[in-house]
Amino acid sequence: MDWLSIFNLALGELISPITAVFVMCAIGLSVHFGYTGLLNFGQAAFAAVGAYGMAISILTFKVPLLGAVAIGLVASAVFALILGIPTLRLRADYLAIVTIATSEVFRYLMTTIGFAPVTGGSNGLSQFGAEFWAMNPIPVGEYALGPFSYRHDQLFIIILAWLLVAVCAVLVWLLMRSPWGRVLKGIREDEDAVRSLGKNVFAYKIQALILGGLFASLGGMVFVLNLSNVQPQSWGTTITFMIWTVLLLGGAATVLGPIVGGMVFFVLLSLTQGIMSGLVDAGLLPFLTAPQVGQIRFLLIGLALMLLVIFRPQGIFGNKKELQFNG
């Protein structure tokens, strides 16, 4: 087994753009769940709405990139309104069921053959990244970064993705120490108390839902630019639950939690995959086949989610007192 390459691969996950995407989605979810106490199980759909909004604007309406990004963000805000208005007045578990349902509806809508001329159906869309890659200021070539070497376009998207993560994190940090953020935390702790202070709880919840959704949409855009295609099956509920695991691993109501949670999650995922595949190839795990290693990986995500919530609900960073979010 080549330990060095396994560790290198795992270390590479630390700064991979995919990690950054999940971190952005998890930061959004921390606004929803960690700070406001909203159970959003449709975070993958927020990312998908942003991604499709951007891709469709570029391909169908020939909008320039920045305009397309703006349209994607507006679409995401509208999506948050559609989700929030019927459910945010109801008990928390209604939001959970409606968000997961809506995210599946969105996926069905993107898959259906009827809309295929615009959405690409189940094949999805591609060829929308030309303008983005043309913006790359880094000269063509290979760049060494520690033990890794990246092409100029890889380096570009890595830097951009983590810059966006930094912007999101700083924004959340600033907002959560503002009066607005304190109201959100108040809603998480005791909604009725906040209402009795004359605050419009519903409006605050909607604002939090929109804000968190915008972060996820940015993440979704980076995700599809990095892959250079957008497909409906990338946005299943599994992705939402991975985002939840990332968030709970780091700590739900913290600024650094999603970032560290994302890095730890993907490094561990890559390590278990590498080590198990290595053991299988070496014949040390005769009861497993190569595809089963991938399946066990998902099993471990589920197990991690369970154990985290049961034994360490505050995650790596959180304050346990901050997570007594319901009765």
Add this chain to the structure above:
Amino acid sequence: MNRLMNPSRTRATVVFSALMMMFAVLFSSLPATTANAADATATPAPIGQLLIKGTLKNNNEPVAGVEMHITGDAFDGKATSGEDGKWQIEVPKKGTYKVEINLETLPEGVGLRDADKSVREVDLNITSTAAVLFPLGKDMRVVQPFGEQVVIRAFAGLNLGLLLALAAIGISLIFGTTGLNNFAHGEMVTFGALLTWLLHAQLGLDLIVAAVITIALSAGFGWLQDASLWKPLRKRRLGLNQMMIVSIGFSIVLRYLMLIFFEGDTKVLSGEFSPVEIGPIDTTVTSLISMGISVVALAAVAYFLTRTRLGKAARAVSDNASLAAATGIDVERIIRIIWVVAGALTGLAGILYGLQFQANWLTGFAILLLLFASVTLGGLGTALGATVGAMIIGFVVEMSSLFMPTDLKYAASLIILIVVLLVRPQGVLGKKQRIG
């Protein structure tokens, strides 16, 4: 790779005993159980070989010479079914593929039972073989008058609604008594379906015997979940929202355990479909019996809840657990019984669903949202509401294909859910109370 397709009896027995061990040591010894399952493995296919395959049968007669067109990921290939009705094709790499059956090559008078599903998608990302089934039957390509279509769709909706109701009552009872939204409920449906497949189609037990064993084990599974997971968590006073997230993690664990044990291909629980025609409705004896069983089971639950002491106690716990405890009801015992009842009902739903629509490791997860929609639509926590909600969802799913593309029929039912929540947040039969 396809270790469970044609195993000998002994091999299947070993797999079965491994499954029993899964029960006993659900959390502790995963490697040991997989080891047992794998000792039974026949020579695995060479790593990296990816197969898409299927068998075409009409009234249990193989259908030969039908052309299949497989596309995806820059791949384009054709396969033709042989004398035994089997076809297969090897594809170069992982990804999602589309399989289209060439309707022109079907024999005269034979068509798809699901006329608008001539294209199927297969996902070869995490499994290495995928079976694609095109159930054949009378040629339905002849366009029927709208009135007849409505009757046909309504019948299908009634059938689906009854199945959903069986499974949804379990969710509703558990929610009522414990407040938990159990996301791992879909896996109990899958469990029932796949266990019946193992006992009936693989081990050759009589269907009735297999079904009885499955229901008993499903009830035991329900009890085990409560005893090993939920009761300790209630003791720790874990919040309900956290419990919901735990159930999501648990459902992922169960789903992938099921994938590892049963592989990813779609299982045919039973090949026997004796066609029946009632007016314009084209159905099978299996469907009719299944609907009969559902109605009886639902009636039994209604009787249990309204007429027996235990059922009344369960409803008392649903209304107010502390008050029920104060009147001398053993709340923990009621919850345990509810889990057993829910397990048995959901297992039964899995059997009936699997017999009619086949099953794979994702079956339960695929209908989980429909179940939640049923429960929410009817009013969270009321058993009768879940039945009403399930009937509505069943009808909406089937009727919607009269007006919109079939691939949106699940979307239609979820949109109905959102609309109802807007107008009547407590659900159709829910109690009106200020919530949130």
